[in-house]
Amino acid sequence: MxxxxxxxxxxxxxxxxxxxxxxxxxxxxxxxxxxxxxxxxxxxxxxxxxxxxxxxxxxxxxxxxxxxxxxxxxxxxxxxxxxxxxxxxxxxxxxxxxxxxxxxxxxxxxxxxxxxxxxxxxxxxxxxxxxxxxxxxxxxxxxxxxxxxxxxxxxADDPATRPTIGGIGAGSSPMLKQRWNFWTLLKVVWYTLVYVLEFIMRGLWLKDRSTALSGGAGVELWPRMLATAKFQLDDMKTVKRAVADATINDVLFGVVSCGLSRYLDIRSTKALREGLRFTGVAMVNLRPQPGLQDVSELMSSDSETRWGNKFGMLLFPVHYHRGGSNPLEFVKRAKTMIDKKKLSLEGPCSYKIGDFVMSFFGAKVASILNYRIVCNTTFTISNVIGPREEITIVKNPVKYIRVNSTSLPHAITLHMVSYAGRADMQILVAKDIIPDPEVLAKCFEDALIEMKVAAEVASRS
The missing domain is CATH 3.30.559.10 (Chloramphenicol acetyltransferase-like domain)
Known part of the structure; x- marks a missing residue:
């Protein structure tokens, strides 16, 4: 006792x-x-x-x-x-x-x-x-x-100073900063209803169409392979500037959409329908302050930015498009979709739904519903903003920081971490479904390069 x-x-x-x-x-x-x-x-x-x-x-x-x-x-x-x-x-x-x-x-x-x-x-x-x-x-x-x-x-440039950790990140769930009026409020209610309803349906029966990227129940136990796609943040910022009011996350989802479309062109044995949807699961930070946090603040019992798992789940649709189109269109489509997501309360509502199911029905039911959401979608994606400057650990200069997680029923799991002007995305795949993750990584890298070239051409015209 x-x-x-x-x-x-x-x-x-x-x-x-x-x-x-x-x-x-x-x-x-x-x-x-x-x-x-x-x-x-x-x-x-x-x-x-x-x-x-x-x-x-x-x-x-x-x-x-x-x-x-x-x-x-x-x-x-x-x-x-x-x-x-x-x-x-x-x-x-x-x-x-x-x-x-x-x-x-x-x-x-x-x-x-x-x-x-x-x-x-x-x-x-x-x-x-x-x-x-x-x-x-x-x-x-x-x-x-x-x-x-x-x-x-x-x-690294000042050994007495800790890395910058405040106010640098993305991935939080604030509403778009704009003037509130009746029409905006109506859109908030509508988008929230639509996205929360889809979230519930994904946990019950709604499922992505099967493609060369699809996983499913039991795939989390299959052998894995891991490859790394490497990006320059300056390239992503160049693309961001070419699309009005875009963010790095808009560019990231544009790159993912374009890269997955490229890979399907390579791997698919039959023609795919233009605009075919496949859905990603992403986590959104629900703390009031975006980005990395001060640990003493996280550990304080009185803090709103408390320690733990404080995130909601979002469903992000991306669509297949055949090669040959303007690569910046992928970013524009991603921005349109993400703007709607930001204007909804899907993140906080998914957190509350999970909390409700866990409290009233128990961990077994909650885990089954979450497992079904993963089985009924195509990939997982996360983006954590790391330190902006080069750092050392035990006085040893750090070359890179990369993150991945335990495998899920998805055949593809994407985790990106930025560090000192670079961004590395770990691509964890079920190797019996995607035997060539290096090709997929190259598809993502080439997508960003083509977007950068298109952005530079657009800026000169």
Whole structure:
């Protein structure tokens, strides 16, 4: 009884992420320039805010009724460090990035975190100067975890200063900033009704048409491959300026739509209908302040920008279009769609619906409905804004930061993180459905390049 009084129940979102069918682990890989100093890493972790954070020093336990709780414990840092000195591939021609991606792809399938210790661990890949930070999604969302990670980092140009983490991000769910009137209010009500109704229907029966990109029930257990699409933020900004009032997220969804269309042109064995829809699932930050957060603010019980999983689910339709059209049209169509989404309350409503189902029907029903939403759509996408400047961790310059997660019933999962003027998108695929993720990555990269060229031509005309 004494332990139970100290135990803290999981939030509804936390209970969803520990359920068997929706269990999710976030894998964040950080590559550094120089060899990793194991003792320095151990000391940094031991002195970091992470081991003082309630979620990172608690065990996941169940009471006699089967309900999950957090129970505080003493963190043994060594038990969370997994050190691999050997190479990951016997082929000397395999590059470091490909070898690390193969390792992450293996971790994404059936590699749970043990409940005998807090639900996180760090893999040090010594031969590749890389560290893989594995955190269970029940501990927090991408905004929370990236904000926490950056407390262990310093700016490369000013080692005494932490990276910029305030007010730099996208992915929040504020309404479009505009003059409110009766017509605007009417559109808010209409779009909210339409999108919430579709959200409910997706959890029940509405399903995307089958294509060469489609997954389905059980696909989360299939072997995975992982490739990286690399973008320059300056290129995305060039495209953004070519479309009035566009955002980086508009450009991202335009690139995804164009890239997937290109890939379907390559892979499909039969002609596809122009405008064929396939749906992506995206998470939207519901905190009042967009972007990365101050960790002390997140951990404050009085804060509105609290720690945890504070996001809603959005359904983003993209459409197939044959090659030959102006690539900027993909961005314009994406902007039109996203503007409508921003004007709706789909994100907050999906959060409330999930909270209601979890509270009144339990984790099993909620996880089944979420699983069905994933099965009835085509891909998952997320976009987390990382530090704007180059950073170091334990005084070691960081080359890149990349993120992916445990596999889902989707055949494609896309996770993009920006860092110091670049943006890397991890493309996790079921290899029996999409055997050539490098081709898909090239389709995305080529799409942005063509959009940039079209934008530069448009600016000169």
């Amino acid at each position: 004494e332990n139970l009084e100290r135990d803290e129940p999981l939030t509804p979102a936390g209970r969803l992420f520990v359920s068997p069918v929706m269990s999710q682990i976030i894998n964040c890989v950080i590559a550094v320039e120089n060899p990793i100093d194991i003792e320095a890493v151990r000391a940094e972790i031991s002195n970091s805010i992470m081991v003082k954070h309630p979620r990172f020093c608690s065990l996941l336990v169940k009471d006699s009724c089967g309900r999950e709780h957090w129970r505080r414990t003493v963190v043994d840092v060594d038990s969370h460090l997994i050190i691999r000195h050997n190479t990951l591939s016997d082929d000397p021609l395999v590059s470091d990035e490909v070898a690390v991606n193969e390792y992450l792809a293996d971790l994404s399938v059936s590699s749970p975190l043990g409940t005998d210790k807090p639900l996180w661990e760090i893999h040090l890949l010594m031969a590749y100067n890389s560290a893989v930070f594995r955190v269970h999604h029940a501990l927090g969302d991408g905004i929370s975890l990236m904000s926490l990670l950056l407390t262990c980092c310093r700016r």
